[in-house]
Amino acid sequence: MTSSTAPYPVADDRSRRGFTLIELILVMALLAIAASLSAPRMAAFFRGRSLDQEARRLLSLSHYGASRAVAEGVPVRLWIDPAGGTYGLEVEAGYGRGGEAVMEFAVDRDLTLEVLTPDEILPYEETGNRRPDSRRGDGILFLPDGLIDPSSTPRITVRQGDDGALCLVPTAHGLAYELLHESELPPR
Secondary structure, eight states, X not given: OOOTTOSSOOOOGGGGOOOOHHHHHHHHHHHHHHHHXXXXXXXXXXXXXXXXXXXXXXXXXXXXXXXXXXXXXXXXXXXXXXXXXXXXXXXOTTSSSTTOEEEEEEOOTTOEEEEEOGGGTSOGGGGTTOOTTOXXXXXXXXXXXXXXXXXXOSEEEEEOTTXXXXXEEEXXXXXXXXXXXXXXXXXX
């Protein structure tokens, strides 16, 4: 029974004991060891995620560019600047708001962009159906009828040092682009 002066039962001192300083230091040391062992693996994981994320953003932008070209009835270019590490989407010059940058992205500092021009795959005689106003090797031109201009680049590679690369290449039917790992590409 409790006394009338104490509304709550008084607990024994031993039941209110917390952690000692030595126990807390020991737990912190164990957590530090676990973190130091897992940190290198986590860093490699996030580096790989950066490559995958950038390549998927480039693929999504190609799908968006194709959709926008058809929807607005104007050619849309997905341009690539490998030296500056940037890429984006713009309406082709000479069509309404031509040359207007719709979107622009910069790649992560650990990544590089590489653009393969059509001439590096086929000799000029076989790719002679280029439009004279087309800027060669600087990206993909989506036409208003849903097709891809033949002068568009056949491969855009997003590379992360020696860790690997993902390539944006035309699909088998040539109406869109897809992502492939560099090891899955046929030899040139």
